[in-house]
Amino acid sequence: MQELFLAKNFPWQKSFDYCPPRLHPEERIREKELKALGQKVPIHHDCIQWIMETAPRSNPWSAERIVHELMAIWFGSVHVLTTTIAFAMHDLCLHPEHTEPLRTELRSDAYSEFERTGKGLPLLDSFIKESARLTPVESMSTRRQAIAPFTFSDGTHLAVGDWAVTPLRAMLHDDAHFPEANQFNGFRHVQPAVLEKLTGSNFGSLEAQEPSLLTDVNKHWHVWGTGRMACPGRFYAAAAMKTIIGQFILKFDASLVNEEESRFISWRSFIYPRNRTKVIFRPVEE
Ligand code: HEM
Structure with missing residues (x-):
């Protein structure tokens, strides 16, 4: 199966063993059978x-399906x-008025607390959230297939398999x-109280804005999906994004070479950053 999978999907990888055999799903399935x-x-x-434990118990996934699930998640x-x-x-780069408040937050004691717990840094949390709101990478969320006929409250009907x-x-x-959804x-x-304390300002209109993480x-924020299948990696993802973006903010001033140029390409339901978009990073003088 390993060879078949590699040859079919990754011909360029045929020449090397990409994972040790004991990590291969076929070995795991064999181990499961031995355990039984x-x-x-x-x-x-x-x-x-x-992934194996998430699969339906009555109809366990094949090694190939497990590899596909693994790749999808990866x-x-x-x-x-x-x-x-x-x-x-x-x-x-486009909204540089945020840089100084973010830098102040990152230089405060709040950063060591973030390193200890993986949580906090409300200004950076909100900045990343706002960016993901206006430029979400995926345009759709919560993909679900009907396993039984289903009718939504507005009458939209799903047949099995829809x-x-x-x-x-x-x-x-x-x-x-x-x-004001189109405003960054x-x-x-x-x-609001936290913002006032950290920046001494309300940073633009705050009325009717619902604070959130x-x-x-x-119901407003499907970026991680919904319900019990919502992304389990989101806490790790948020901490990783804060760490990486935080280091850039602390060390560099950034600007776009050309702010007018399109920064996106679309592929299926995804919007990706263009690889030709150039950002200038200037080291921050301490
Ligand atoms: C910005 C980064 C990420 C975004 C926007 C994101 C978003 C999503 C979305 C929309 C889903 C589908 C949820 C649903 O159908 O209700 C999902 C599922 C999942 N994500 Fe993430 N994700 C991110 C990063 C990560 C990371 C870093 C990991 C692992 C460390 C991860 C692990 C998973 C897993 C395992 C699932 C499948 C959950 C299941 O089927 O029960 N994600 N993610």
Whole structure:
């Protein structure tokens, strides 16, 4: 199966062994069968094991399906994470009035608390959230396939096998969910009292803005999906984005070479940053 999978999908990888055999899903399936026969097998605490345990018990996934699931999660977590960071870097260039308050927050004691807990930094949290709101990498969310006929409250009917999604991008740009939705306000998600304390300002209009966190999952914020299948990696993703973007903010002033040039390409329902967009980084003088 390993060879078949490599040859079919990754001909360029045919020449090297990309993962040690004991990590291969086929080996794991064999181990599971041995365990069912009462044999002692190694215990694994990793992504492959999690995927196998997530599969329906009555109809366990094949090794090939497990590899596909693994790749989908890997592509999703790696690409969406990095492209979200790239858009946040663009927004730092386009809205430089946010840089000093962000830098002050990152230089404060709040940073060591963030390093200890992986949480906090409300200004940076909100800035990344605002960037992801106006430039979400994925335009749809919560993809679900009907396993039984289903009728929504507005009469929309799904037959078995039909797919439904939530219109993420449209929702994020809709005044019904975010007042003045097309305006970038990097600190709009911060609690007003916290914002006033940290910046001494309300940073633009704050009325009717509902404070929230980047990692929230609710009716306004489907970036991580919804319900029990919502992204379990979001706390890690938020901490990783804050760490990476935070280091850039602390060390560099950034600007776009050409602010007018289009920064996006679209592929299926994704919007990706263009690789030709150039950002200038100037070291911050301490
Ligand atoms: C900015 C970065 C990320 C975004 C926007 C994102 C978004 C999403 C979305 C929309 C889903 C589908 C949820 C649903 O259908 O309700 C999802 C699922 C998932 N994500 Fe993320 N994700 C990100 C990063 C990550 C990272 C870094 C990891 C792992 C470390 C991760 C692990 C997963 C997993 C395992 C699932 C599948 C959950 C399941 O099927 O039960 N994600 N993510």
